[in-house]
Amino acid sequence: MKPKVIVYKKVDQKVIEFIQHTCDVVYFGKLDAETYPEFLQELKEAQGILGSGLKVDKKLLDQAPHLKIVCNTSVGYDNLDLAELTERGIMATNTPEVLNDTVADTIFGLLLSAARRMPELDDWVKNGHWKSNLGEEWFGVDVHHKVLGIIGMGGIGTALAKRAHLGFDMQILYHNRSRNEKAEQDYQAIYCSLEELLKQADFVCLMTPLTPLTEKMMGKREFELMKETAIFVNGSRGKTVDEEALIHALKTGKILAAGLDVYVQEPVQPENPLLSMKNVVTLPHIGSATYETRLKMAMVGAANLIAGLQGETPPNLIKSGVRVKYSRSIS
Known part of the structure; x- marks a missing residue:
């Protein structure tokens, strides 16, 4: 039986087809007030989610008992509660370099x-x-x-x-x-x-x-x-x-x-x-907003997702506990 995954952001059909070789995909082109309740319902059985911007915290994770991996299609991951994910043994990935x-x-x-x-x-x-x-x-x-x-x-x-x-x-x-x-x-x-x-x-x-x-x-x-x-x-x-x-x-x-x-x-x-x-x-947060790059990001995210669900270490696994040592002080 294929693992169930949720893709919660609009991606090219090529990405969906790539994931479907190994997973059952529930696809939400966007999350809004209308689609969010359905998303939460599907989340109860999901083993992986792919997208960006969704706040993944204790409240959300409490509704995802089977979740094994969370894949951001972005380089940033400030939307993820890494401590909570680590506590639950859930992997998290991002898509650096490609953008x-x-x-x-x-x-x-x-x-x-x-x-x-x-x-x-x-x-x-x-x-x-x-x-x-x-x-x-x-x-x-x-x-x-x-x-x-x-x-x-x-x-x-x-x-x-x-x-x-x-x-x-x-x-x-x-x-x-x-x-x-x-x-x-x-x-x-x-x-x-x-x-x-x-x-x-x-x-x-x-x-x-x-x-x-x-x-x-x-x-x-x-x-x-x-x-x-x-x-x-x-x-x-x-x-x-x-x-x-x-x-x-x-x-x-x-x-x-x-x-x-x-x-x-x-x-x-x-x-x-x-x-x-x-x-x-x-500008309206368009740093990586070209068709070519967004497709690459989504495909990298999908590769992370599949690797994690197949028991492999995802190529872009985020290591929790690493703290960026920038200082607010400039003295």
Whole structure:
């Protein structure tokens, strides 16, 4: 008898067919108020679930007595209660590496867009305001040969450093829980304290995972350490930033601009002040949102799922108990 699994997020039919070779699949294209009760009913017999964004905690797990594996189709896993999963002997997996290049493209695009004010000028042109030569009040700032500070030099951070150094001759500073020798050798990245990075960088990209230690990692003091000409880009998670402190820094000119793909609350609320700021580029959390990459992520997740249910160690097993050692202190 095939194990029963639930896929709870829209995926390509190729993914479903791949899983069906070894599992009975219950598929929910999305979870909402209408489908959630049915999902909970199916969960009672499920041995595995595949998707992203679902909060998997004690309350949910109490309704899944046969669950053996939880597979995220994302690199992040802050939606998973790893301690609770470990206590119950349930495996958890994610999909790192496969999305590195696509997310790095997005983050560097945000950086360029904020620096050269592309969305603002696009709107200006489309609204018929381009009637003469562009005045200095519409000028942006150069990206090439500037200093890029990367907080979190994992796979995506390294891919970002590659684009910046080899493509735009940028000097790379980075702050990480450990040294990244590849980035240092290949892209001349310089390891430094968070304080030093914030003081020197012309662009600051936050690329850390969300953990108890990185929550609100960028706050009032951190923004005050940045140059007034600096641009901040968040490609991690919304809660790694004190959003009120960021809004204050932008309003008061403590920093020049920001590019954001993530927010404390998602979807971002219409009344959020960030949406009315011309010096902020806002994207709807699209870091990995291309057809090719999402398909790869789903297939990696499916491979993790099948391996776990066949008694093998999944390729991307998340090791519980590992704590990211970023410090909120910058002293």
